[in-house]
Amino acid sequence: MNLERRKEQWNALEHNVYDVVVIGGGINGVCAYHHLCKQGFSVLLVDKGDFAGATSQASAMMIWGGLLYLRNWDLLTVRRLCTSRDRMQREMGDWIKPRRFRYIPVHSRRSALAHAALYIYWLLGGCRLRRPRRESEFSERPFLIQRGYDPSITYEEAFVEPSDARFVLHWLLTFQNGVQTALNYCALEGGAFDRAKREWRLDMNDSRIGKQGCVRARWVINAAGVWTDGINDRFGLETPFRHVLSKGVFIALKRDPRHQLPLLFETWDKRDGMSLIPWGPVSLWGPTETDTHSVEQGYAVQPEDVQTLLGELNRHLANPAGPEDIVSLRCGIRPLAVGRSHDNGCNSLSLSRRHRIHRDAHTPWISVYGGKLTNCVPLARELVGLLAQSVAPEHAATFTPRGDMPDPRWDSFPHLRDPIPTARWCVDREMCWTLEDYLRRRTNVSQWVARGGLGRHDEHLPHVIRLAKCFSGDDDDVAHKVVTDYRRKITDTFDRVLASC
Ligand SMILES: Cc1cc2nc3c(=O)[nH]c(=O)nc-3n(C[C@H](O)[C@H](O)[C@H](O)COP(=O)(O)OP(=O)(O)OC[C@H]3O[C@@H](n4cnc5c(N)ncnc54)[C@H](O)[C@@H]3O)c2cc1C
Numbered sequence: 001m002n003l004e005r006r007k008e009q010w011n012a013l014e015h016n017v018y019d020v021v022v023i024g025g026g027i028n029g030v031c032a033y034h035h036l037c038k039q040g041f042s043v044l045l046v047d048k049g050d051f052a053g054a055t056s057q058a059s060a061m062m063i064w065g066g067l068l069y070l071r072n073w074d075l076l077t078v079r080r081l082c083t084s085r086d087r088m089q090r091e092m093g094d095w096i097k098p099r100r101f102r103y104i105p106v107h108s109r110r111s112a113l114a115h116a117a118l119y120i121y122w123l124l125g126g127c128r129l130r131r132p133r134r135e136s137e138f139s140e141r142p143f144l145i146q147r148g149y150d151p152s153i154t155y156e157e158a159f160v161e162p163s164d165a166r167f168v169l170h171w172l173l174t175f176q177n178g179v180q181t182a183l184n185y186c187a188l189e190g191g192a193f194d195r196a197k198r199e200w201r202l203d204m205n206d207s208r209i210g211k212q213g214c215v216r217a218r219w220v221i222n223a224a225g226v227w228t229d230g231i232n233d234r235f236g237l238e239t240p241f242r243h244v245l246s247k248g249v250f251i252a253l254k255r256d257p258r259h260q261l262p263l264l265f266e267t268w269d270k271r272d273g274m275s276l277i278p279w280g281p282v283s284l285w286g287p288t289e290t291d292t293h294s295v296e297q298g299y300a301v302q303p304e305d306v307q308t309l310l311g312e313l314n315r316h317l318a319n320p321a322g323p324e325d326i327v328s329l330r331c332g333i334r335p336l337a338v339g340r341s342h343d344n345g346c347n348s349l350s351l352s353r354r355h356r357i358h359r360d361a362h363t364p365w366i367s368v369y370g371g372k373l374t375n376c377v378p379l380a381r382e383l384v385g386l387l388a389q390s391v392a393p394e395h396a397a398t399f400t401p402r403g404d405m406p407d408p409r410w411d412s413f414p415h416l417r418d419p420i421p422t423a424r425w426c427v428d429r430e431m432c433w434t435l436e437d438y439l440r441r442r443t444n445v446s447q448w449v450a451r452g453g454l455g456r457h458d459e460h461l462p463h464v465i466r467l468a469k470c471f472s473g474d475d476d477d478v479a480h481k482v483v484t485d486y487r488r489k490i491t492d493t494f495d496r497v498l499a500s501c
Helices: 003-015 027-038 067-072 075-091 108-124 164-173 225-234 303-313 376-388 423-429 435-442 461-471 476-499
Strands: 017-023 043-046 096-103 133-135 152-160 180-183 186-194 199-206 211-222 241-254 263-266 273-279 282-286 290-292 326-339 356-359 365-369
Touching (some): 003 180, 017 027, 027 376, 043 186, 075 096, 075 108, 164 435, 225 241, 225 326, 225 365, 241 303, 241 365, 273 303, 282 303, 356 376, 365 376, 423 435, 423 461, 435 461, 435 476
Parallel strands (some): 017 211, 043 180
Antiparallel strands (some): 133 152, 186 199, 241 290, 356 365
C-alpha cells in the first residue's frame, strides 16, 4: 500500500502555493490538468473518489460528431465536435480508433431521411471520414427481427479504447512530480479567498489517510461535473450558468459473435437513438436519457431503467433478451450546461451540448459547465488560455511528460480473452486503492464478467479473493472482508435491481 508515500506527499502539499487547484478527476478535470502541466503551471488535482469514478466511467465511449444533435439543428456544436473528433483521432491514435457505425432503419421513409441526415453529417465533418454507404447484407442481420429492413447505412466515427476510465487515467499519469500532483480520495470541503495574499485556502479531506489538510492556490478550476453548482454555492459564487442533470443507463449483454459494428436504432417514439455497441465480450445497449434532480438517485440504476432498455432492445432482437442475460449495468449523469434562468420544464433531449466556461469577476475561480469526452482537448486549451492571461506559470516548460511510461505487467481473468494489468501494478503505479477501483476502472472485469466479476454463481470468488490480497496488505482475513463488502455492494446494486425487473 502507498499510505506512507501519501503521507509524505502531504508535507509538500501543505508547503506549496499552487498556480491552480483543479477540482474533479473526470474527463474535464484531468484533461485540463494535463494541458496545464504541459505549460509549466504547478497544479494539484483532487477527486473525492477514484479518478473517473462518476460520469466519465459511464459514457458510450464514442468520440463522435454528435449525430443525434442534428435533430435540434445544433449545427455549430456538431461541426465543433466533428473537428475535435478528427483531431483526437489524428493525434491520439493509441487511444482513439476509427470505428464504423451502422444505422438500422425501421421504416423505408426513415431510411431516406436518415441517409440524407448522415450525408449532411459527413459534409459537416469536412468529408474527412468515409462516406456513408448503404449495405443490405451485414453480419448482425441474422440476430435482428426480420422485418424487411431497408438497407442499413454505415458511417464513420471514433471510439475510445480500452475504456473511458483508462482514457481519463492516462491524462494524469504522465505528469506526477513534486509540484504537479493528482490525488484521488481527496475531497474539497470548504475554504476561503485570502484577499491580502491573493490566494485560496482550500480545506481538503484525504479519506485514504484520514487527513484534514489545507492547500493554497492562486486559482481554482471547478470541474466537478454534476457537483459544480453545489461547490460554487458553498463558496458563495454566482455564475450565469447551471447544470441540468440527465441520467443515462446502459445494460451490457453477452455479445453475439456476429455483432461486429455498433448498431444505431431510433427509439419507439422517434425522439432519441439507442445503440448496441460491441465492447470486448459484451454488447452495451442504451443509453436512456431521463431528467433527474438528485445526484444520488441519478447514479443508481432502477428496475424501470432496465425495463425500458429491455423493451426497446426487444423491438429489434430475433430472440428477446431478459434480465437473466444482463452481465452488468452502467450509469452516469450528463451535466448539461444551461443559462441560470433556464426553464426546468424543457426536456433534456432538446438541450444543446455546448460546454461553457465562466470566470468569476471578483475572485480567481473558473467554473466548467457541460463538456464531453469528445471535446475535452478544446475545452482544456480554452482553460489554459484563460489562465495564461492572469498567471505566468512558475515553472515554464520545466516539466515534460514522462515519456518512459512502461507497459503494465499483465494478468489473466477467468473467461476473459484479453489480458488485464495486474492488481499489484495498478496499486503501485496507478493510484489504485480498492478492489472495486481495480475491477471497474483499471480493468473492465466488472463490466465484462457477470455480477461485478464474481460470476453468475460466485464461481470466480476464489480468484477475486486472491486479487483482494493486494488491497489487504496480504492479510487473508482482511482480503475475505474486502470481498464480502464488495459482494454485498453487488447484491444491492445489481442482483436486487434485476430481481425486481
Ligand atoms: C450515458 C452517457 C453516455 C455518454 N456518452 C458519451 C460519448 O459517447 N461521448 C462523449 O463524448 N461523451 C459522452 N457522454 C458525456 C460525458 O461522459 C460526460 O459529459 C463527461 O464524462 C463529464 O465529465 P466531467 O469531468 O464533467 O464529470 P465527472 O466525470 O462526473 O467528474 C467530476 C468529478 O468531480 C469529482 N468531485 C465532485 N465533487 C468533488 C469535491 N468536492 N472534491 C473533489 N472532487 C469532487 C467527482 O468525484 C467526479 O469524479 C455520455 C454521458 C452519459 C451519462
